[in-house]
Amino acid sequence: xxxxxxxxxxxxxxxxxxxxxxxxxxxxxxxxxxxxxxxxxxxxxxxxxxxxxxxxxxxxxxxxxxxxxxxxxxxxxxxxxxxxxxxxxxxxxxxxxxxxxxxxxxxxxxxxxxxxxxxxxxxxxxxxxxxxxxxxxxxxxxxxxxxxxxxxxxxxxxxxxxxxxxxxxxxxxxxxxxxxxxxxxxxxxxxxxxxxxxxxxxxxxxxxxxxxxxxxxxxxxxxxxxxxxxxxxxxxxxxxxxxxxxxxxxxxxxxxxxxxx
Numbered sequence: 001x002x003x004x005x006x007x008x009x010x011x012x013x014x015x016x017x018x019x020x021x022x023x024x025x026x027x028x029x030x031x032x033x034x035x036x037x038x039x040x041x042x043x044x045x046x047x048x049x050x051x052x053x054x055x056x057x058x059x060x061x062x063x064x065x066x067x068x069x070x071x072x073x074x075x076x077x078x079x080x081x082x083x084x085x086x087x088x089x090x091x092x093x094x095x096x097x098x099x100x101x102x103x104x105x106x107x108x109x110x111x112x113x114x115x116x117x118x119x120x121x122x123x124x125x126x127x128x129x130x131x132x133x134x135x136x137x138x139x140x141x142x143x144x145x146x147x148x149x150x151x152x153x154x155x156x157x158x159x160x161x162x163x164x165x166x167x168x169x170x171x172x173x174x175x176x177x178x179x180x181x182x183x184x185x186x187x188x189x190x191x192x193x194x195x196x197x198x199x200x201x202x203x204x205x206x207x208x209x210x211x212x213x214x215x216x217x218x219x220x221x222x223x224x225x226x227x228x229x230x231x232x233x234x235x236x237x238x239x240x241x242x243x244x245x246x247x248x249x250x251x252x253x254x255x256x257x258x259x260x261x
Contacts, residue, residue, distance in 0.1 A: 081106030
């Protein structure tokens with residue numbers, strides 16, 4: 001039986017090659033063109049989205065919120081579920097001040113090869129429940145820790161009503177490794193483009209003060225350049241002309257991929 005199946009696979013591959021069919025390469029272009037994952041949303045207007053992963057944190061997140069308020073900036077916080085349960089008042093403040101709260105799993109699990117769909121579903125669903133119970137609002141954006149994604153993850157996230165969001169490759173500040181204030185500042189300001197999604201962290205094991213201090217330079221400079229700092233959902237709406245729909249957050253079911261180009 002195994003030999004027979006092997007021959008069938010070989011014949012199928014020969015047919016594909018002879019007929020000129022190509023198996024699609026599952027790279028960024030593949031997922032982006034289908035609207036499965038958002039990396040960035042190029043715009044003509046001067047807008048970009050600051051995103052903060054791994055919080056909330058009672059020290060740094062509060063300072064970041066103070067700075068955002070000072071410069072009338074909005075941001076998206078991709079939160080960890082167990083930290084939401086530890087610091088609910090910070091999440092409530094994020095929502096009250098007009099920021100977006102999104103899902104970043106419950107335990108910061110990397111969805112690398114071998115992780116089961118049940119684990120993926122449990123990690124996303126637990127944070128979903130924690131946020132709904134705390135804020136009364138259903139989150140619709142999801143970012144997998146480390147940026148690890150797969151077809152299985154996208155399938156689970158989509159069925160749970162989530163759009164997967166990563167970040168602009170030229171806007172990975174690597175602030176999680178505390179590279180120094182100047183490194184973070186230069187990464188953001190030297191590469192700033194309309195529609196960028198900037199990756200930052202409001203919790204870093206040890207200290208996130210490099211990020212806080214970098215924002216003291218980044219925020220006034222982006223304001224000086226005329227940038228409007230918005231949430232990821234606002235960026236999506238400004239790109240597509242549609243609000244993120246509560247009943248259909250997955251853009252695989254719309255013509256988003258066409259309009260996002």
